[in-house]
Structures are given as structure tokens and as C-alpha cells.
Amino acid sequence: xxxxxxxxxxxxxxxxxxxxxxxxxxxxxxxxxxxxxxxxxxxxxxxxxxxxxxxxxxxxxxxxxxxxxxxxxxxxxxxxxxxxxxxxxxxxxxxxxxxxxxxxxxxxxxxxxxxxxxxxxxxxxxxxxxxxxxxxxxxxxxxxxxxxxxxxxxxxxxxxxxxxxxxxxxxxxxxxxxxxxxxxxxxxxxxxxxxxxxxxxxxxxxxxxxxxxxxxxxxxxxxxxxxxxxxxxxxxxxxxxxxxxxxxxxxxxxxxxxxxxxxxxxxxxxxxxxxxxxxxxxxxx
Numbered sequence: 001x002x003x004x005x006x007x008x009x010x011x012x013x014x015x016x017x018x019x020x021x022x023x024x025x026x027x028x029x030x031x032x033x034x035x036x037x038x039x040x041x042x043x044x045x046x047x048x049x050x051x052x053x054x055x056x057x058x059x060x061x062x063x064x065x066x067x068x069x070x071x072x073x074x075x076x077x078x079x080x081x082x083x084x085x086x087x088x089x090x091x092x093x094x095x096x097x098x099x100x101x102x103x104x105x106x107x108x109x110x111x112x113x114x115x116x117x118x119x120x121x122x123x124x125x126x127x128x129x130x131x132x133x134x135x136x137x138x139x140x141x142x143x144x145x146x147x148x149x150x151x152x153x154x155x156x157x158x159x160x161x162x163x164x165x166x167x168x169x170x171x172x173x174x175x176x177x178x179x180x181x182x183x184x185x186x187x188x189x190x191x192x193x194x195x196x197x198x199x200x201x202x203x204x205x206x207x208x209x210x211x212x213x214x215x216x217x218x219x220x221x222x223x224x225x226x227x228x229x230x231x232x233x234x235x236x237x238x239x240x241x242x243x244x245x246x247x248x249x250x251x252x253x254x255x256x257x258x259x260x261x262x263x264x265x266x267x268x269x270x271x272x273x274x275x276x277x278x279x280x281x282x283x284x285x
Contacts, residue, residue: 005051006042006046006050006052007052009034009037009038009041011031011034013054013057014029014031014033014034014037017029017041017053017057018033018037020057024076024210025152025211026209026229026230026231026234027076027080027229027230028229028230028234029079040079041056041078043078044056044074044078060075073152073154076153076208077153077156080152080153080156082121082122082153082156084124085124085168085169085170085171086127086173087172087173088128088172089224089256091273094273094275095273095275095277096132096251097135098273099273100272100277101132101136101139101140102136103249104220105136108219108247108249111140112143112144112145112217113133113140113143113144114148114215114217114219114220115148115218115219115220116148116218116220117129117148118150118207118221118222118223118226119151119223119224120149120151120156121151121156122169123156123163123194123204125149125222126147126149126202127160127194127198127202129147130201130202131181131198133147133201134181134197134198134201135177145201147202148203148205148218149202149203149204149205150204150205152206157204157206160202161204163199164192164194165182165192166191166192167190181195181197183195209234210234210237216245218245218246218247218250219246219251220250220252220253221242221250221251221252221253222253223242223252223253224258225255225257225258226254227255228255228257228258235263239263239267240266242266242267243264246280248280252279253277253278254276260278266280267279267281268280
């Protein structure tokens with residue numbers, strides 16, 4: 001079996017891959033992540049029937065065009081972290097539902113609403129956003145509404161499009177909302193399928209923060225627990241790009257452990273219903 005004959009990832013090889021991954025995605029891997037990277041890259045080596053990590057690195061270096069694009073997507077897919085669940089950090093969604101949405105309903109005159117789940121993973125975040133939105137849909141009758149859900153890992157996008165969840169992923173969905181917006185899977189009652197009325201609002205697509213074009217005219221950006229994987233320069237670049245595409249009355253949600261302090265003055269901190277939220281700094285707009 002190829003699996004047992006793959007040689008260990010050396011520190012020298014680790015540094016080569018970490019530089020490559022950093023250049024392609026902005027993801028910064030500390031030396032302590034050697035074992036983690038080794039375990040995740042092993043999947044690609046097994047798939048390609050390669051015995052050494054250096055062979056895979058050379059393989060990547062030799063690719064061009066569409067083949068290179070596809071393999072680099074697979075590389076970033078296996079190294080990405082995609083741990084999430086519905087209503088993760090409930091206070092964010094309380095602020096979004098009870099302050100941000102009513103505020104946008106009052107202020108926006110063009111009757112369009114664009115919400116971006118910028119690292120959507122397996123879809124729990126954009127579908128939670130859609131649930132919150134449908135609970136306030138009376139504020140947006142006749143509006144053009146879209147939730148844009150993007151991620152750097154193609155496999156999680158497929159999972160999100162399928163929209164089937166179970167176990168820990170749905171534990172925090174209130175029972176009334178679970179009954180309202182999900183259907184039990186016929187041959188597996190432990191699995192809940194997102195209803196079409198939610199799916200119709202969510203558009204999944206691939207996006208690399210440092211290689212792809214961003215969506216435009218965004219009212220709310222959710223980019224939570226993402227910047228922790230980037231170095232300071234890439235954090236600054238990302239927030240600068242966010243400031244260019246968010247509308248003046250918009251809102252930016254980042255992770256509770258993250259901050260824009262000393263990173264950007266394009267947004268200012270605002271405490272909304274006990275939740276930290278950032279809004280555009282209109283003095284710099």
C-alpha cells in the first residue's frame with residue numbers, strides 16, 4: 001500500500017510547502033504545524049500514488065494552466081480548516097437580526113441587499129444568515145436579496161450546496177426553526193435537509209482572498225475566524241479590500257478572538273447588542 005510507504009515530511013519540505021501555501025492563499029503555517037500538514041497532504045499523495053512529499057512538491061511546480069489551477073485548489077482544500085456549525089457565536093446573529101437588518105431596511109433606498117459569507121465552509125453560516133433574514137423578511141418585501149457564500153475549499157462548497165446536516169452541526173438551531181426551515185431525510189431521520197426556501201437565497205462559489213475578484217456593493221460581510229490564519233500583511237490587505245466593496249451603511253463581522261486594532265482604520269468598532277461589530281469609517285470613505 002502506498003499509504004504505508006510514504007516517507008515522513010521533513011522540516012525542509014514543510015518550509016517549502018508552507019511558503020507555497022502562504023503565497024497562494026495567505027495562510028501562514030507555524031513550524032508547530034508540521035504533523036498537521038503532513039497528515040493533510042498525505043491525502044493528495046495517496047490520490048496521486050506518490051511516495052514522497054518532495055515528489056508532490058515537484059509535481060506542483062511542474063503544472064501549468066488549468067491543471068495547475070485545479071491541483072492548487074485541491075491542495076488548499078486539504079489544508080483548510082472547516083470547523084463550524086449553525087448559529088455559531090449566537091450574539092453575532094442576534095445583532096445581525098435585531099439591529100443590522102432593521103437598520104439596513106430603513107437606510108437602503110435601492111431595495112437591494114447583498115450579504116457575503118466570505119469563508120462559508122460547509123454552509124452553516126450562510127444558511128444561518130438566511131434563517132435570520134427570513135425571520136425578518138417582512139422588512140424586505142419586494143427587495144432583491146442575495147447571500148453570497150464563498151470559500152477556498154471546493155469540497156465544502158459541494159457540501160453546502162447539498163445542504164444536509166446532522167449531529168453537532170445543528171445542535172444550536174432552535175427547535176421551532178429546525179421544524180420551519182429543515183426537512184428530515186426520509187432514509188436517515190438524524191439528518192436534516194435545508195429547505196429550498198433557504199437555498200434560493202444562497203449562492204455558493206469558489207473564492208481565494210488573494211487571487212480572486214471580490215463581489216461588489218456588499219451590505220454585510222461575515223468573515224469570522226479567518227484572519228487568525230493570516231500574517232499581519234495579509235490581514236491588512238484583506239481588510240483594505242473589504243473597505244472597497246462594502247457600502248457606507250454596511251457591517252463587518254469578524255471572530256470574537258479577532259480585532260482590527262493596529263490592522264486597519266477603514267472600519268470602526270461598534271458594540272451592538274453585546275456583540276462586537278465593525279462599520280465603515282466614513283471619514284476615510
